Amino acid sequence: xxxxxxxxxxxxxxxxxxxxxxxxxxxxxxxxxxxxxxxxxxxxxxxxxxxxxxxxxxxxxxxxxxxxxxxxxxxxxxxxxxxxxxxxxxxxxxxxxxxxxxxxxxxxxxxxxxx
Amino acid sequence: xxxxxxxxxxxxxxxxxxxxxxxxxxxxxxxxxxxxxxxxxxxxxxxxxxxxxxxxxxxxxxxxxxxxxxxxxxxxxxxxxxxxxxxxxxxxxxxxxxxxxxxxxxxxxxxxxxxxxx
Numbered sequence: 001x002x003x004x005x006x007x008x009x010x011x012x013x014x015x016x017x018x019x020x021x022x023x024x025x026x027x028x029x030x031x032x033x034x035x036x037x038x039x040x041x042x043x044x045x046x047x048x049x050x051x052x053x054x055x056x057x058x059x060x061x062x063x064x065x066x067x068x069x070x071x072x073x074x075x076x077x078x079x080x081x082x083x084x085x086x087x088x089x090x091x092x093x094x095x096x097x098x099x100x101x102x103x104x105x106x107x108x109x110x111x112x113x114x115x
Numbered sequence: 116x117x118x119x120x121x122x123x124x125x126x127x128x129x130x131x132x133x134x135x136x137x138x139x140x141x142x143x144x145x146x147x148x149x150x151x152x153x154x155x156x157x158x159x160x161x162x163x164x165x166x167x168x169x170x171x172x173x174x175x176x177x178x179x180x181x182x183x184x185x186x187x188x189x190x191x192x193x194x195x196x197x198x199x200x201x202x203x204x205x206x207x208x209x210x211x212x213x214x215x216x217x218x219x220x221x222x223x224x225x226x227x228x229x230x231x232x233x
Contacts, residue, residue, distance in 0.1 A: 004158070033220050042119070042205070043159075045220035057220075090159065092221075103149065104221060106159035 003027050006091050006107035013081050013114055021076040021110045023091030031096035032074040033104065034066060037088040049074060050096055078112075086114045117142035117208050121224035128196055129232050136191040136227050138206035145211040148189040149221065150180055153203040162204075165189065166211070176200070201231045 005024045013019040023032065030051050035043040047056045049068045063085070065077040078085055088111050092104040122137035140146060150162040163174025170182040180191045189206060207221040 035220075040124070040225065042223040042225045043221075045222075048220055092159075103161050103164055105161075106151075108156075108158040 004091055004093055004105050004107035006089075006110050008110060009108060011110055011112050013078075013112065015083065015114055016080045019078050019081055019112070021078075021089050021091075021112070023074045023076070023107055024072050025091075025093045025105075026072070027093055027095075027105060028071060029093035029095050029105070030071065031094040032068060033090075033092040033094070034064075034074070034076050035090040035092065037090055037109070038086075043090055046076070081112070081114045083114050086112055088112075117146065117210065117222045119206050119208055119222055119224035121204075121206055121227050123227050124225065125228045125230070127230045127232065130198055131195050134191070134193040134196045134200070134229070136204055136206075136229070138189045138191065138224060139187050140189065140206075140208045140222075141187065142208065142210065146208040147211045148180075148182060149207045149209075150174065150178070150189070150191050151205045151207060151223075153205070153226075155202070159205065162191070196229075196231050198231045198233050201229060203228050 003026050007022050033048040034046045037043040045057050046060045047066055063079050067075045088109045090109045091107040094104045095102045118141045120139045148165040151159045152162045153159045162178050163172050165172045165182045173179045178193050182189050204227045206224040209219045209221050
């Protein structure tokens, strides 16, 4: 019973060619996060949505954008992928109304390869 | 900003051995603490969490962790590991809020790759 679903699991894109990764959830959580995880590194928060409010981390490159058309779906857009953007991208959700009581739920991730 | 340090990046143990994975955090305020596990090919899932109260918390699959505030530590333990515990283990923190809403993301350590040999 997958609750946070990421598609595709593996994505290969060309250098400079825009790519979109998707995430959907069945938990009805109001917070959705995108993390980037490079090999042997900690997952790094890129941005999150609290309902429709978008919050960008200060060091997230402008090359990364996100859209959340409704509660269930969130997209990560990489406008011009570079070789350094090859990574695992993790989507997570969390109930934010009583955040002091809650934990995050993760999808399986999308492994992005840039060629 | 907070940071998390996991001391061991690769650990190899034999079945039935005892396990302790170290985690230290740095943050000027109070935090919520988590251990997540990622089995091969699967998503990150919660092992256990500490929000408040008893600093010794028990999680799934026989894991436990102890929060020692004076040491800023949240070490993960299991008395006897199994082959199925082979996975990547991540310690994570988030600033603690006592009420209301919020969306602070998790700050993760780099992870510990645990291999259990039969």
